[in-house]
Amino acid sequence: MSYEKLVNHYNEHREKPWKEWLEFKEIFPKPGKQGLVGLLKSKKGPTYVFKISQYLNYLVHHESQVMKGLNELSPFCPHFCKGVGTVECDVNPEYRKGGNPFEEAKLTVVKEVMLCEYLENTTKLYNIIRADVKEDALYSTIKQVLLALAFAQRSQNFTHYDLHSNNIMVKKCNPDVVFLYVLDEDNQFCVPTHGLYPIIIDFGFSYSKSMEDGPLWPSMGHTDVGFTSNQFDPIADPKLFLVTVSGEIKEKRKSKKSKRFRNVVKNLFGKLDIDWTNGWDNGNKSAIDCVAELIGEYNKTSKLFDEYEHYCLDLVQSLIILPLEEQNYSNVHGSYTAFLEEWFKIENQISSQFYNLYILKGLVDAARFVTAAYLDPRTRNAAIIDFQRKVIERVNSVVKFCRTIGLNFEKMLCGILLLARGIEGILFDVMFSKTSRKEKEYSKLPLKSIEQIYAAVEVNVDDTYVYTEKTSVIILDSLNKTTNIYEIPLESLDDINDLNPIARGTYIYDLYKR
Structure with a gap:
């Protein structure tokens, strides 16, 4: 279908x-x-x-x-x-x-x-690397991934952050299909597929501009290894992808071409402080670890926030709206304490921490729903009533006997909103510092864009495909947001085959536009 x-x-x-x-x-x-x-x-x-x-x-x-x-x-x-x-x-x-x-x-x-x-009839790139697949097809797939990232970076400020060979599915196509990637009027690249093309999956750590002006949904618990899912990073994906794939190729393929590929990757990213087994940054403390360090000592009552601190903070931080903004967090401990005083009145009646966490998530959702109304003095009282109703509904959905009489719902609501603001201030400072260090590190790299990185791979890892009358060029046109099929004129085939592969894309695109 x-x-x-x-x-x-x-x-x-x-x-x-x-x-x-x-x-x-x-x-x-x-x-x-x-x-x-x-x-x-x-x-x-x-x-x-x-x-x-x-x-x-x-x-x-x-x-x-x-x-x-x-x-x-x-x-x-x-x-x-x-x-x-x-x-x-x-x-x-x-x-x-x-x-x-x-x-x-x-x-x-x-x-x-x-x-x-x-995605039916696909296999993981992880298996392709280990299978009896020709090298041209393997390296074509790698090049296609890089150009897919170029499209996504330009269009969506997209960063996957977990782009390894198990998160790339590979599908078969006609071996004479050639993809022509039109990035803009000055950049067009051809990649012969050799019968395979990749499909990227699993975006649980990803960032894209579609997240802007929305809640901070993703966890900030993996920023230590470079997964800064709140913002765009142009180097993170090619770095992790090429480092991990080159390591797998080294293990399974011993050809001269694979050695050249590994050398290219080493030259591209050798100046970065990373773990070369997985492409991760060598960090030791995540952004949410920093939040926990600053506020953890003020938790005197809640076992939930003590035992499942990161899970709880992941929920509360979803009240933050991206992009992160600078906030005063000098009194974050006060808002944390105020919220926990009311929260404990619920938690103390429920033995299951799973259901406590489920209720906390519902409470956060309720706070998000009424935030705008609560900040407006004209609708504040109605917002508090709505918040109270939603919290009680959530409690009653999983617990038969839980007394909510005596809860100060306004104190609870105000406390969690101020807590989220304080957490935003901490995250802003931590991420500003991390991003500044990262930019200095990236400035030392020989190539700094996905297009340049692709070109380095293309030039050093040659492709043996010969263009013939059977070749079918599929034009992936980001300028006009269309896909078109183009048959190369027979009289142009020799000229194309004589060109350096990096120049063929522009040549064929010019033919297509005539």
Whole structure:
């Protein structure tokens, strides 16, 4: 089924209870770092890939927002998995590993579930590296990934942050297909596919401009290794991708071409302080670690915030709106203490920390919903009433006997909003310092753009493809946001084959425009 029909089917049914039109099919055997992934089958239509966070956080909100932005590239770029939308589903919090997370249970929780296209008949780049695949096809796939990143960086300020070979699916195509990437009027590059093309997946750590002016959904708990998911980083993806892939190629392929490729990668990123086994930065403290250090000592009551501090802070920070702005946090301990005094009145009555965390997430959602009204003196009282109602509804959804009489809901609301503002101030200072250090480090690199990095790989890792009458050029045109097929005039084939591969893209593009 085409992607357009997939989306239309979703839009026709999205307002219905999910069980009326979707049913569980299977769960994939190896979960990701953050999410459970499997298949949901529409009862009268297509199959979707679903993703549920393994934790009580905003992974699905974050990832679906990133994919929404990347979907804008789909008319001219086939290299990103396309998102469809989200649905709310009842999930069994005690489901068994490998089982059905949607199975009936005495008590379920409502979770946001992301739906995206099902990439059939694909294999991971990880397996391609280890398989008996010709080197031209392998290095073509690597070059295609780099140019896909060029499209996404230009269009969306996109950074994947976890771009390794297990997050790239590879699909077969006609071996005589050549992709012509039109980045702009001055930059066009041709990549013969040799029968393979990549599709990038798993955007749980990613950043794109579609996140701007929205909540800080992603965790800031991985900034120590370079996953600064709140902002754009032009070097992070080519660095992690090429470093990890070159290491895997070194392990499995001993050819002269693979040695040249590894040398290129070493020359490109050798000045960076990174772990060469995984491409991560050699940091030792994340941004959220810094927040925890500053406020942790003021928690005198809450076991939840003590035992699951990072999970709790990930929830609270979602009240921050991107981009991060400078805030005074001199009294962050006061707002933290004030909030915890009221929160403890709920937490103290509930023995399960899972349900406490579930209630906290609902409380944060309620605070987000009423923030604008609360900040307006004319609607403040109504906002407090709405907040109280939503918090009580959340508590009652999982606990039969929990007394909320005696809670000061305005103090709780004001406390968590001020706490979020203080956390934003801390994060701003930490990330400003980290970004400044990173920019100094990047300034030492010989090449500083994705296009230059691609060109270095192209020039040093030659391609043996010969253009013939069978060649079919697919023009991926970011200027006009279109995809077109172009057949090269027979009289031009010899001229193209005589050119350096890096120059063929511009030559063919000029032919196409005549």
